[in-house]
Structure formats: C-alpha cells, structure tokens
Amino acid sequence: MLPESLSKAVAGQPLKIAALVSVGQHPLSRRERQADQDSRAVELALSLSPQLPSLIHVGSAQNNALRAYLGMGLNSLTVLNADPDADAVPALADYLRDQPLDIVLTGVRAECGEGSGLLPYAVASQLGWPMVPRIVSVVSIADGHADVWQALPRGQRRALRVPLPFVASVDPAADPARQSAFGPAQRGNIDFRPCAAEPDQARADWEQHPAKPRPKRLAVAKGGTAAERMKAATAKPQGQGGQVMTEGTDREKAEAILARLVAEGVVR
Amino acid sequence: MSLRIRRNPRLERIRRNRLHPEYTALMAATVPAIGPTGLRRINPHQTGFVMVQGRKRLNRLNPGGVGFATSSQPGQAQAKEKPLHSVTDPxxxxxxxxxxxxxxxxxxxxxxxxxxxxxxxxxxxxxxxxxxxxxxxxxxxxxxxxxxxxxxxxxxxxxxxxxxxxxxxxxxxxxxxxxxxxxxxxxxxxxxxxxxxxxxxxxxxxxxxxxxxxxxxxxxxxxxxxxxxxxxxxxxxxxxxxxxxxxxxxxxxxxxxxxLELTPPEPISATIEDRGPVSVDPSQIALSEAEFILAAGNGVRNWDQFHQVATVLGATEGASRVAVDDGYMPRHRQVGASGTWVSARVYLAVGISGAIQHLQGIGQCETVIAVNLDAGCDMVRRADLTVIADSEAVFAELLNLMTERQTGVSHQSDTADEGEARHVA
The missing domain is CATH 3.40.50.620 (HUPs)
Structure with missing residues (x-):
C-alpha cells in the first residue's frame, strides 16, 4: 500500500530505489542472519515504489543469510563479489554511479565487522549526493525533492526536504521488516558480478578482539571530611522518599501535580 | 620553675562547650604545627577535649583539630575555588x-x-x-x-x-x-x-x-x-x-x-532543508523511549477518564502488570521487569502500589510522581512527589486545570458542585 501522495508522485515514472544489504549477526548465538536495520531499509524501499527495489551486497556470493532478504518478496539480489577484507566503498560507488537511481537506502550500522556507520557517508560523498541519516519514513516526493522524517531521541521526529537522488540510512525506529518466506528466498536469483575491490589498506594493521566488558563508572565522593565521605559511600541511593501530600482538597493536590509537571517541562 | 604541666580548668571548660562565647576565638588561636618535612602535624594530645568524667571525646567534624571556626561553616569547603589551569601560548x-x-x-x-x-x-x-x-x-x-x-x-x-x-x-x-x-x-x-x-x-x-x-x-x-x-x-x-x-x-x-576569533566562512547553499520538528502523537511513541509516561495500575477504575487525561497532558500511556492482565491495557504498554524497561524523565504512576518488578522497570526515571490511596506502599517511598487521594477525583481536577490553562477560565465552583452532587447521588 502506497501513501496517496507518493502514488501520485510516482504515477508517471516509478521511483528507482536501491537497498544496500549486509550479513547480520545474531547478538547471542552469533549466527549469520539478515541484518535488522538493513531489513527495515528493504521494507521502506518496498513501501515506496511499485517497482521492486534492487538489492546490492558487497561480499561473497555463497552466503546463505543473504537469501532471507529475497524472502521478503524480491526476485533478485546483486552481489558484487569481493574479499571479506576488501574496501566496499569504491566498489559500491562505481556500481551505483552507472545505475539510474533516485534513492539509496541502508541501515545505520552493520551488525558485524567494524560497524562504524561511515559507509553511507563515504558512498554519498563519492557519488556527490546528499546523505540523510536516520530516516523513518518518506512522506512525499514532488518536484525532484523528497520530504522525509528523521528520527530524533525520545521518539521525536524532524521533517527534512532533500533533492533526489540521495543516500539515506534507516533508523531502527522505522517500520519493522515483513517476515521472510522460505520458498521465495530459495527461488530468488542471486546475480553474481565480479568487481575489482581493493583490499582495505587502512585496516590492515588493526586487530580485532572479542569485546572486553567496559568498567562501570562509580560515583566517588571527593573532598569533605572522612565522616562525610563515609556517609556518602554508605548512604542508600534512594529510599529517602519525596514530598507526601495527605492534606488538602483534590484541587490542591491536582495543582501540585500540574505544577511539578510544568516545572519539569513536560506540560506546556 | 617547675616543669609540671598545669591544667587550666577554665580553658578546658570552654573547649568542651561549643556554645561558649569564647569557644571560636580559643579554637582559632591554636596554630597548626609544621613538621620538619613541611607537612602539617597534628598533636593528638590537643585534638578533641576531655569530658569531666576523664573520657576523651573527638569531634569528627573537625579533622585537623584546629580551625574549627572555618570548617564549622557549611558550604565553605565547596566555595573554595579550584586552581586555574592556563595555556598561555598553545x-x-x-x-x-x-x-x-x-x-x-x-x-x-x-x-x-x-x-x-x-x-x-x-x-x-x-x-x-x-x-x-x-x-x-x-x-x-x-x-x-x-x-x-x-x-x-x-x-x-x-x-x-x-x-x-x-x-x-x-x-x-x-x-x-x-x-x-x-x-x-x-x-x-x-x-x-x-x-x-x-x-x-x-x-x-x-x-x-x-x-x-x-x-x-x-x-x-x-x-x-x-x-x-x-x-x-x-x-x-x-x-x-x-x-x-x-x-x-x-x-x-x-x-x-x-x-577565539573566527572569520565566518563564505555563505553556502545547503541541499538538505530543515522543515522543523514534527508534532508526534504521544500514544505512538514506543514506551522505552517516551519522555513522559502516565501509568495506571489496579487503583484506576475509570479508564475512559485515564485515556482522556493522557491525551490532554500529552503523555504516553503505560500500565502495571495487573492492569494489563485484567485486559484494560495492551501488553506492549506494560512497564516493569516482564514488560518494558522505561527511561522516561517524568513518570506519573496512578494507582500503582509499586511491586519490585515494576520499580525495577522505572529505575532510570528521573522524577516519579505517585497518586495512591495507600500512604505506606513502596511506590510512595520511590516517588519524589506523592499525592494521597482517589485517582478519579484527582484526574477530574487535572482535566479541569488543563481546560483552564487552555481557555483561561476558572471552573472551580462548577466542579465543587458537581462533586457534591455525585456524592449525594
């Protein structure tokens, strides 16, 4: 189902959308899977245009986790074949430059590997397109511009207008991906293309280790007398209890609540 | 000529009595000794005071045994300025x-x-x-x-x-x-x-x-x-x-x-245009990232009124496990250990007694306001502001207050009559 404004905008010429997908990693079992954020990008791409989006992956064609994206209702997936330690950015930029595309969508960060989230910025920079981070939806497309909503902290949204074509990363707050069906996933076609991806020189001397647990920051009371420091260290963090209003009419109590809400800035 | 140390009972009496008018002057006159290494030395025989029973008392508020007049002023230690770190020629x-x-x-x-x-x-x-x-x-x-x-x-x-x-x-x-x-x-x-x-x-x-x-x-x-x-x-x-x-x-x-001075760069034309914030329906915000949550528990009877208050206040709705189990609220609105761990800045808990699983779920909330009939429940101990009242009456007054804020007209007398009429009926 397309939003009405979008259907009108794309009636003459359907939007051409590409989604960059990666192989994800289950956070506990660490099995390969379809990446959550990339799946949301595919879902957003499917909802935008009647024409099926093209899926692009840089890596090895033999990967079974990639087929899960095809199970979302797509016919084919393009794999630019490259070594695991190759630099994906130039290969992707070279490939995308030749495609007639309007929007390129991807997740914010990859689930395995470096996961820096720099790839969409680097690709957009090489293509000379604008990059919009953390979008949740495309509201309308008119006059070669797209109105998108960007996710902000605390569930807030911001409206942005950006000229086509552009690159966007899709926030985890966007609509969740539809379920992947096994049959279509097996029937889908993986289009394997060789590409001349250079090894990533910058990362050659980096070392990868399992994540070390980070130390928790303790609140250490400094200064004051020994007695004060002892008190600060042993005092319970809560359990003081706040102000309790037992007396007064209901209206006074409601006024106290409202005054507190206004002071906190949640009621304007 | 004798080396015998003579006691001065009067000074001892003053040293024992912090309320004595001469106490501050006497304690301030004691100068700390500086040892041969430059460190300040404390003479243990001069710290504290000896009670009349002969038992020695130490004053823990007075770490050096001297300068009592200064350290007894609260807040003076904080006011001490930190040394300035300056980089003259970076x-x-x-x-x-x-x-x-x-x-x-x-x-x-x-x-x-x-x-x-x-x-x-x-x-x-x-x-x-x-x-x-x-x-x-x-x-x-x-x-x-x-x-x-x-x-x-x-x-x-x-x-x-x-x-x-x-x-x-x-x-x-x-x-x-x-x-x-x-x-x-x-x-x-x-x-x-x-x-x-x-x-x-x-x-x-x-x-x-x-x-x-x-x-x-x-x-x-x-x-x-x-x-x-x-x-x-x-x-x-x-x-x-x-x-x-x-x-x-x-x-x-x-x-x-x-x-530092900076000459502004040449003006550029931005490709991405900011069209301002979007007004978001608070009921659509995920519970875990909502800023202001109005949560209801077993003490809430009038659910239509609860939804109305949430809409008027612009709050995201939450619920305790009991309210969800009884079918008044959907499962994805449940706050607590088996529901969602929320990080709201303000959490208004109405009719929630505060089971430990629920209190775990609101552990990150900054301000908790509780409305409850039981002044002894756990939620009252957690809350920063507690109102001991019937939730329905407080909700009705809150709705009135919000209408007054928006229209600027007072309805106080109407509601009082209405409330009495209801009690009579």
Missing part, C-alpha cells in the same frame, strides 16, 4: 565539537572534554582544548568543563545554526581547520548530532575515524565494533567519535575558556 589545539542538546553540556560532552584534556596533556608541547559550540549556548561554565579556548557561533550569515544544518556546520569546521589545524578532532558519538557531524567531517577529511571509541591514548585507540561484540585495536586517528564514559570529566582545575 602550540596546537585539540578540537572538541560539543553536542549541547538544549544549549547545555550533556554528560557525554563533559566526558569528551575530559578526554580532550588528557590528550592535550599527553602532547610534548603545550596544547589547548578548543571547544566548538555551534548553535545556542545556555551553558555558562565551559571553563569548568575543561575548555581552554572557545569558538561559539549561534548563526552564520543570518542563518541560525539551531536546527539540522550539517553543511553549514561543516563549512565552519573547514574554516577552523584552515586557521588552527587541530591535532585531534573529537566528537561525541551520540544521536544528538555528534555522530552525524563527525562522520561527515571524517569523510570530508579523508580520515578513517575511530567510531564508538572508548579507550583512547596518544598511540592507541580501542573501538567497539558492530553489535558491541568486538573491539578494534588501532592507532589513534585524527578524527574520533567517542562513546559515552570514554574518560572522566575534568575535576581538579578550572580552565580559561577564552573566546
């Missing part, structure tokens, strides 16, 4: 681009400034921390957070820098790079804009930035990889996007925070 800079959400330093910003000071100290020649504030600044104490120099711009050629304008900000950073060539560029890796601006800056500078960096020194950096499952050990790059708690905020010194 050979280089460590640039920090702060987020300043709402114009104030976040704790993440303070951590990044703390790390910037560490990196500046590690340099062989004197480096200054250059704090860059783009947009409105309401923070007055940037020097206390570790800024040696400050560049502050709230607008660029009459274009305000408050909204989403990464291209304008990049042009300013380019100008700073041209004039000052900082040794490092530090950004907080946050959703408040630091991650976005830092990524753009790294790509523009053709630097391979360290993202989610949490352990940084002059030579090496440790970054968290995808899904927080790996650590990448690498040489420290010029551009760093730092995780929260990457370093401790500065504590020992205050810093100069001298403003």
């Amino acid at each position: 050979r280089g800079y460590v640039a920090v681009v702060m987020d300043l959400p709402g114009g104030r330093l976040s704790s993440h910003d303070r951590d990044v400034l703390g790390l910037a000071q560490q990196l500046a100290q590690a340099k062989d020649d004197p480096h200054a921390v250059l704090a860059i504030a783009l947009g409105d600044v309401r923070e007055t104490d940037l020097g206390g957070a570790g800024a040696d120099r400050v560049i502050q711009l709230s607008q660029l050629h009459t274009e305000p820098l408050t909204g989403y304008c990464p291209e304008l900000k990049l042009s300013i950073l380019t100008e700073i790079e041209k004039h000052y060539q900082p040794a490092y560029w530090l950004f907080p890796d946050s959703i408040d804009g630091g991650a976005d601006l830092g990524s753009r800056w790294a790509v523009q500078q053709h630097e391979r930035a360290a993202v989610q960096a949490w352990q940084v020194n002059k030579e090496n950096t440790v970054c968290r990889g995808g899904s927080q499952l790996t650590d990448w050990h690498r040489p420290t790059p010029r551009v760093l996007l730092l995780a929260p708690e990457c370093a401790a905020p500065v504590e020992e010194y205050r810093y100069e925070a001298l403003p």
